[in-house]
Structures are given as C-alpha cells and as structure tokens.
Amino acid sequence: MATPYYIRAEDEDLLLHMEREEPHYDPSGPVRFLPPLDNLLWRRERIVDLFDFHYKWEIYTAEVKRTYGYYAMPILHGDRTYGPTT
Numbered sequence: 001m002a003t004p005y006y007i008r009a010e011d012e013d014l015l016l017h018m019e020r021e022e023p024h025y026d027p028s029g030p031v032r033f034l035p036p037l038d039n040l041l042w043r044r045e046r047i048v049d050l051f052d053f054h055y056k057w058e059i060y061t062a063e064v065k066r067t068y069g070y071y072a073m074p075i076l077h078g079d080r081t082y083g084p085t086t
Contacts, residue, residue, distance in 0.1 A: 003049050032076040041074070 007015055034040060036057040040047070047053050059070040 003045070005046075005049075029077065034074045034076060036071070036073065 036059070041055060044055060047055060053074070055074050058066045058068060058072065061070070063070075
C-alpha cells in the first residue's frame with residue numbers, strides 16, 4: 001500500500017495543474033548536489049516513494065562493502081535524480 005502524503009488545501013489547484021502537464025526534461029536546468037545530511041534526505045522512505053531513489057550514505061559502511069565511496073552525493077537535475085545507489 002502506498003504511503004499517503006498530504007498538501008495544503010490551497011495548493012490543490014496547483015497540484016492538479018501539474019498532473020495535467022506533460023512531463024518534460026530541461027537539460028539546461030540547474031544541477032544540484034545534495035549533501036548527505038540535507039533535510040530532503042532525512043526520510044529515506046519518502047525519497048523512495050516520491051522519486052524511486054535509493055540513497056545510502058556509505059561513510060558508516062565497511063570499506064569493503066562500499067560501492068561509491070564514503071562521501072558520494074546524490075544529484076538532482078531537472079526532474080531526475082542520480083546517485084550512488086539509484
């Protein structure tokens with residue numbers, strides 16, 4: 001079962017408008033690096049629900065089990081996410 005998420009009532013029209021728009025990707029848009037302690041990453045299950053993005057900060061992972069290094073950062077570009085364990 002999907003996790004319910006809530007919005008403010010006054011934002012409902014904006015959300016409905018965004019749902020009707022065609023998805024688009026703007027390669028000229030900004031690129032943002034997210035540090036491991038960014039508050040967007042605090043709730044890992046929410047990141048999975050919203051972006052289908054799995055992130056693990058490998059600083060506390062044994063070196064032999066690390067995939068990308070102890071301080072790899074996820075990247076947001078447009079409506080896409082890239083990172084260590086996508």
